[in-house]
Amino acid sequence: MKIHKSAIVHPRAVLGKVEIGPFSVIGENVIIKDGTIIRNHVTITGNTTIGKNNIVHPHAVLGAEPQDLKYRGESTSLILGENNVIREGVTINIGTLGGGGKTMIGDNNFFMANVHVAHDCIIEDNVLLANGVLLGGHVMIERGAKLMGLVGIQPFVTIGRYAYVGGHTRIVQDVPPYVIIEGHPAKIRQVNVIGLEREGFSKEQVDEIKDAFRVLFRSDELNKSKVLEDMEGQKDISPEVKYLVTFLRNIDKGKFGRHRESLRQYAATVN
Numbered sequence: 440m441k442i443h444k445s446a447i448v449h450p451r452a453v454l455g456k457v458e459i460g461p462f463s464v465i466g467e468n469v470i471i472k473d474g475t476i477i478r479n480h481v482t483i484t485g486n487t488t489i490g491k492n493n494i495v496h497p498h499a500v501l502g503a504e505p506q507d508l509k510y511r512g513e514s515t516s517l518i519l520g521e522n523n524v525i526r527e528g529v530t531i532n533i534g535t536l537g538g539g540g541k542t543m544i545g546d547n548n549f550f551m552a553n554v555h556v557a558h559d560c561i562i563e564d565n566v567l568l569a570n571g572v573l574l575g576g577h578v579m580i581e582r583g584a585k586l587m588g589l590v591g592i593q594p595f596v597t598i599g600r601y602a603y604v605g606g607h608t609r610i611v612q613d614v615p616p617y618v619i620i621e622g623h624p625a626k627i628r629q630v631n632v633i634g635l636e637r638e639g640f641s642k643e644q645v646d647e648i649k650d651a652f653r654v655l656f657r658s659d660e661l662n663k664s665k666v667l668e669d670m671e672g673q674k675d676i677s678p679e680v681k682y683l684v685t686f687l688r689n690i691d692k693g694k695f696g697r698h699r700e701s702l703r704q705y706a707a708t709v710n
Contacts (some may be wrong), residue, residue, distance in 0.1 A: 469502070488516070499530070528553040534643050554568045593701035613690045627656055654670070
């Protein structure tokens, strides 16, 4: 363990074999596991658990109180997984009781400078958030998604697996997996072919997703429910297309295409 003499570390903080840089502040209820490097001028507070082998760059603030007017100091938490890179000025807040009480970050994510992750967000693995991305409360980012610079996500929105959100785009409803979306207003453009190939999807898998995309987003069929039903009934439907169909079904359940908003009342009753 290597802690700079100017760092302020609460005696009840639980630290593994970590590095803490100059002028960083580590709070009382913080757990940081082996291999994590905290650079200079970092603040980690609240009920925050940080897994192994993360790198947190200067002026990041992790575990601060949520920017939610309903928050009254309840005991909630932030859980950060392993092998994440948190760049300069990133802020990630703890959860709220109304959202389940936890903000949760998975593994192998890259948060560029000045990203904000609000209360109760869930970010899976291998996600990239470019400079200045802003996530409202209760947002879910599924694995492999990439959000380019200055993207703004409204509360309760879900961004599907391996989706690509172009820079400066404002997202107000769920984004299906595997697609590229951008523009003002945001519009689904095409399948994220290059991104899928880079993630190891086979040509056959990509072609199946492209075929489903044409049926779902480019056909003249107005009855989307019937289209989804027909696709669900196919015996040889691939796991990727099946997931896409399930995702679109859930969009229909949500208010203005935001399925996660319908989960808020349930979260409040079980916590």
